[in-house]
Amino acid sequence: MDSTTNIASNGQATKMTAKDLVTDQEVRWCPGCGDYSIIKQVQTIVPELGIPQENIVFVSGIGCSSRFPYYMETYGMHSIHGRATAIASGLKAARPELSVWIVTGDGDALSIGGNHFIHLLRRNFDVNVLLFNNEIYGLTKGQYSPTSPQGAVTKSTPMGSIDHPFNPLALSLGADGTFIARSMDRDPKHLQEILRRANAHKGTSFVEIYQNCSVFNDGAFFIYSDKETKKLETLMLEHGKPLIFGETGDKGIKLDGFKPVIVNVNEVSANDLWIHDDHDAVKASILTRFFDDPKKENHLPRPFGVFYQEDRYRYEDAMAAQINEAISKKGEGDLDKLISGGETWLIN
């Protein structure tokens, strides 16, 4: 029996399917919410990963996206605001063999949970972080979030937000994240591919997913998915391929020193274009800064795909290694020896 096989009631082994991952709970997201697409893509790819269903755990914090675990027929915990990352760290440290997925939002991960988020990245636990970024607080009904653009008019900012927003990918790169990617709810194929790669990466895989909040911030990212604008506004990253975008793939990015410039691909030699290398941290940090307001003239397109990945030791492996080392050096702990300590004396 292979690892993704379930035993049906008739005793026959069956392959796990997307349907097996659906729970009996009624899904309560608003109609048109981007979360529907994201859960669908997750349920599509998880059965292909070769992980036994019972070894999968989804942990979330608080927010609309954090309802996610209730709808996944795996182990799951819907925790408290901002702490999914911290809970998942303990879970993974204790049981490295589990496949741990963190579902969080822009408020959950970057505001109230910001501290745990950066520390998770530096420790590099082998977990997947899916950050549903909708640039708004949905569950509390429409306040600006740490990713809302400056000037955003929301319930709590009637005169426009005066907060400078976070750039989540630059932040995670700064925190020494080892897998940094962006995708979106409205590009299912791309999202599936990124999720597969996130799972394959050994270490903390951070995936920012642009997610439409149809109620409080509808259309915030449509510019990256609508037919009319998509080609001009998005830059789909592929390792080893040049950075090309535009209506007919006519535009490219060239590095002028450390400065990215948009060029007409027909006017430069192919060798002059920036070739995406997802192991290059310096270039990745420039890529994360492709973060212009699309309303700005001559703005750079927004990149999607894997910005950066690196193989670095995982916290849980190092922790297990120290335990093994201690056992091989000192032998399995002997409780009586421990309790009696170094020096004892007898009283008759």
Next chain:
Amino acid sequence: MAVKNEILDHVTIRFAGDSGDGMQLTGTQFTETAAIFGNDLSTFPDYPAEIRAPIGTIAGVSGYQIHFGSVEINTPGDQCDVLVVMNAAALKANLRELKKGGIIIANTDGFDPKNLRLANVADGINPLEDGSLANYQLFTIDVTKMTRAALSNDSGLGVKEIDRSKNMFVLGFIYWMFNRDLEHSIKFLTDKFKKKPDILEANLKLLKAGYNFGETAEIFTTRYTVEKAKMAPGVYRNIMGNQATALGLIAASKKSGLPLFCGTYPITPASDILHELSKHKNFGVRTYQAEDEIAAICSVIGASYAGHLAVTTSSGPGIALKTEAMGLGFMLELPMVIIDVQRGGPSTGLPTKTEQSDLLQAYYGRNGEAPLPVIAALSPADCFDAAFQASRIAVEFMTPVMLLTDGFIANGAEPWMFPKSSELADIKVSFAKEYNGDGKFLPYKRDEKLSRPWAIPGTKNLQHRIGGLEKQHETGNISYDPENHEFMIKMREAKVNKIADHIPLQKIDSGKDKGKLLVIGWGSTYGSIRSAVTKAIAEGYDVSHAHIRYLRPFPKNLGELMRNFDKVLIPEINNGQLVKIIRDQYLLPAIAFNKMKGLPFMSVEIYDRITELLKVETPEMA
């Protein structure tokens, strides 16, 4: 000159000096030697909050008090018989702790003009010379000079290093004074400085020089002997509270078969539990130093969900930060132990001083109706058993458990007749393996203890979701049903209350079962209350003592036990916390007796209060 030998029942010595003078080491060495010799004892380290306060100042004074005897010792001693001071600041800060007529041993070098100025002694005055210490027996030794002379020029050490070893000269001298063997300290130093033969040799030389100084100096006319104590027969070791807590947790891990996970964040005075646990990775112990207090308890929630014996250690301010997550742990009904090594509060308060002021926080400090079991350790060695029982209750009842200790017992030490591992009861754990409902798994279906099944990830077919939202009885599905919410609140409370069926009944510690006055304590006041009550009983007072280990739920007979007395007195190192809970739950007019000085009770303070309360009604005693 003949040296006389005097036999004493018990003695209290306080070593005091600058933080850099090595007084803690001197104190612990003397303690271990006394313990191995067979004295009963109790200790009290008293050190400054600043790691390196300015040298020579009052703020930088570090003290270590040991009370040892041939009789039962319950406290570190109300006042000391011998005060060892390395400088003027140490004398100034500690003189009031010395009995009238007590012995002062002063290092004269620490009373030079510079040190006198640093200690804020008025110009031109030296307390060693102006007769102000006439009520005490003053002995002065120029320890620095002796130290330098003993090491002369062949030690290969610089003056700084030589001066730093002067505490060994003092230790050697005190060993002489109390007829102690050097053997244990020689062994200790040999081990500690294995890799530094120069320093080892210097320390050994000084230890012996101090001892020999006593023999030859002819200024001390008396040596003292404190015989072995008549303690219960058995094998003993010396142990500190935080160390005992760590060992209790490891023992619980072994006895439950659950790997131990400690997710924590450094905080005074709890960090030593982490330090101790991190030394024992060969027991499979995972220690996780999280990025903050919240992450620490959250990692524990994750590890508990994963099936580990999960604990977090902290002190009051850290517990305040953990509060929301503690509520989650309660709601999830996952086992975990939350250890609060209490210190002076509120806010940052007095980090290195002791207090019992987090009881109400432990009891009530969460949003919503979230009762947690609360257990308190009563002495350094008792931390072992308290930690073990806290783990047992957590696992058997699927609940977070609060374990309270405090700075006094965490850093204090006492002899411990330790148990054999075979004498410790197994902690029963059974992970859910199969469906418990009609063809499905019900994560919140309860057993006879009202405890829910622990189904850990990796268990086939038992995939389920848990969370902080109110959940439906049995299925654990999200539920906003009003009837269900009230039902679940009552159910969770009933589960915690049911623990009372699985803990020992409350016992009277000393005195009769019925009478005029019952003194009730909890936690680290045990020693001082016991000493005071025993003394009062011996003098004919009608008083008893009960010490509560299980604070929530209380033992089932507590109400009945208290009603057998005319009056109940509750001494606490806080502004009256247990007394509030007792008055609330039992509608008893319990009398509060409080101290909030960052210091433990002196037993005489409690004794005085007892006699005051009883004298009113027992004129024959007056």
